[in-house]
Each structure stands twice: as C-alpha cells, then as structure tokens.
Amino acid sequence: MPRPYNRHVICADLHCHSTASDGTLAPAELAARAKAAGVNLWALTDHDDISGQSQAKQAAAACGLPFLCGVEISVSFADVTVHIVGLGIDPENPELLAGLAHTRSGRERRAQAMAQGLAHVGISGAYQGALQYVGNPSLISRTHFARFLVAQGHCQDTSEVFRRYLTPGKPGYVPHEWATLGQAVQWITHAGGVAVVAHPGRYPFSPTAEYALFSEFKQHGGQAVEVITSAHSSADAARYADLALEFNLLASTGSDFHSPTESRCDLGSMPPLPGQVTPVWEALQHRVH
Numbered sequence: 001m002p003r004p005y006n007r008h009v010i011c012a013d014l015h016c017h018s019t020a021s022d023g024t025l026a027p028a029e030l031a032a033r034a035k036a037a038g039v040n041l042w043a044l045t046d047h048d049d050i051s052g053q054s055q056a057k058q059a060a061a062a063c064g065l066p067f068l069c070g071v072e073i074s075v076s077f078a079d080v081t082v083h084i085v086g087l088g089i090d091p092e093n094p095e096l097l098a099g100l101a102h103t104r105s106g107r108e109r110r111a112q113a114m115a116q117g118l119a120h121v122g123i124s125g126a127y128q129g130a131l132q133y134v135g136n137p138s139l140i141s142r143t144h145f146a147r148f149l150v151a152q153g154h155c156q157d158t159s160e161v162f163r164r165y166l167t168p169g170k171p172g173y174v175p176h177e178w179a180t181l182g183q184a185v186q187w188i189t190h191a192g193g194v195a196v197v198a199h200p201g202r203y204p205f206s207p208t209a210e211y212a213l214f215s216e217f218k219q220h221g222g223q224a225v226e227v228i229t230s231a232h233s234s235a236d237a238a239r240y241a242d243l244a245l246e247f248n249l250l251a252s253t254g255s256d257f258h259s260p261t262e263s264r265c266d267l268g269s270m271p272p273l274p275g276q277v278t279p280v281w282e283a284l285q286h287r288v289h
C-alpha cells in the first residue's frame with residue numbers, strides 16, 4: 001500500500017531552538033531559514049517553553065511551510081538528564097502549560113548556584129553575564145552561560161565551555177531535578193502530541209539503563225525516537241533505527257539547530273530517515289498547520 005506521504009519528498013526538520021529558549025534566532029527567522037533550506041515539514045522545539053509557537057506558526061503559514069507545534073522537555077531519569085520532544089502538541093493545553101511552568105521554575109535558582117560554582121574558580125559575574133544572552137526571562141540555560149564564557153575569552157567555543165565547566169563534576173555544573181519521564185510523556189500525549197526520545201545516542205547510559213528508558217517510555221505511552229539528529233553518527237542512526245523496530249516506535253528527524261555560528265548542522269541538512277522505519281509524521285498529519 002502506498003504511504004500517505006512519500007518519504008523522499010518530505011524534508012522534515014522536527015527539532016530546533018529559538019530565542020524562546022537557547023537558540024539565537026527568533027521563531028520567524030527560523031521559519032524563513034527552514035523554508036530557504038528546502039524544509040517542507042518543520043517544528044520548533046524550545047526547551048521547556050512554548051512561548052515561541054504562535055510566532056513560529058504564523059511565520060510558517062506566511063511562507064507556506066507546513067508546521068507542527070513542538071517542545072523539548074527536560075527529564076531526570078536514572079540520574080541522567082534526558083530530553084523528550086513533543087510533536088503536534090496543542091500549545092494551549094492547560095496541563096502541558098502548567099507542567100512546563102513547573103519544569104522551568106527551578107532554572108533561576110540553578111543559574112545562581114552555577115554562577116557561585118564558577119566564582120569559586122575565579123569566573124565572577126557569570127549570572128549577570130549569562131543574562132545578557134537570555135531571550136526569555138523564564139528560561140536561563142547552560143548555553144547562555146557558555147556564550148558568556150566564550151565572550152569573556154575563557155574558552156574558544158561553547159563545546160569547550162561544556163567540557164571544562166558545565167558538565168557533571170565540573171565547577172559550573174549543578175545537578176537538577178527535572179520532570180519525571182512519566183510526567184513529560186503524559187503532558188505531551190494529553191496535549192494531543194507524540195512523545196519522542198530526543199538524541200538517544202547522547203546519553204551516558206549502560207545498555208541496561210537504556211533498555212529501561214525505552215521500556216518505561218513505551219509503558220507511559222511514548223511513541224517515537226529520534227533516529228536522525230546532528231548528535232548521531234551514521235552508526236548511531238542505524239542502531240536507533242533497529243531500536244525503533246524492536247520497540248515498535250516511530251522515527252523522527254531533526255537538526256537540533258541552535259545558532260548559525262554554533263550548531264554542527266543547519267536546518268534541513270540532515271540525511272533522510274533509513275528506509276525500514278516509519279516516519280513520525282505518519283501519525284501527525286492531522287496536527288500539521
């Protein structure tokens with residue numbers, strides 16, 4: 001039977017960030033950039049926040065770019081921060097809005113503690129400094145600190161900042177309790193969306209812990225996994241395509257674009273999904289704007 005969408009004519013980019021979280025472009029700028037890159041199905045997935053969705057939706061409509069509302073929720077699972085993307089969500093759903101507000105609420109305190117940790121190693125003023133890069137007052141992230149440290153000449157680029165200062169065990173890292181896996185999947189699915197495990201190749205899980213993540217994700221009603229993302233090698237993509245089949249999950253794809261100068265990959269530049277998986281948009285046609 002022919003598929004409703006031909007995978008070869010869909011150029012989807014279902015993961016990126018705007019100034020509503022830790023991206024450097026406004027939602028409308030991203031829409032124009034995605035359109036210019038040949039994307040024909042786009043989602044904006046800011047961290048723990050959906051305040052950019054209406055601007056993104058309007059800008060996408062204005063340039064004839066099919067659009068899905070999205071979000072990327074921070075979750076704590078087995079002492080690791082895991083990201084769960086939601087696609088096709090209703091951005092006015094009260095349960096989702098309340099859950100995201102709660103998830104964002106600890107960021108301010110964490111940022112103050114990060115600045116203290118950095119002050120201990122001689123980097124002062126990091127909180128005020130990071131704030132200069134924040135586009136959304138309720139969403140201060142490690143990325144904003146990283147930009148400040150690069151601008152101050154402490155590191156060459158943001159990757160180096162993360163490696164030296166902002167990852168577990170480093171002076172600016174502060175452990176944080178995010179949403180649970182069950183909460184994130186529930187908020188997304190109750191808002192009419194599909195929950196997706198973001199960039200699974202990035203987590204430091206043992207095979208057993210990874211198996212537990214996917215088993216529990218399925219039990220909570222999670223439906224998809226990112227197979228193609230800029231963080232994955234081609235071996236990762238092949239591995240998570242197999243895992244999608246094993247767990248009967250749909251497959252998603254996205255660049256995780258943050259900035260023209262920092263991101264590894266631009267919008268719309270990802271290779272196609274492997275042939276054997278079912279693309280996530282097959283379950284989301286009724287959610288496309």
Ligand code: AMP
Nearest residue numbers: 022047074140141142143158159162163
């Ligand atoms: P936060 O939600 O404040 O913990 O910040 C997480 C964000 O930091 C991620 O979404 C990435 O944008 C960024 N990030 C995490 N690890 C790295 C890294 N190694 N290099 C560059 N950016 C990173």
Ligand code: MN
Nearest residue numbers: 017022143258
């Ligand atoms: Mn980010």
Ligand code: MN
Nearest residue numbers: 072083198199
């Ligand atoms: Mn992420």
Ligand code: MN
Nearest residue numbers: 015017072256
């Ligand atoms: Mn992301």
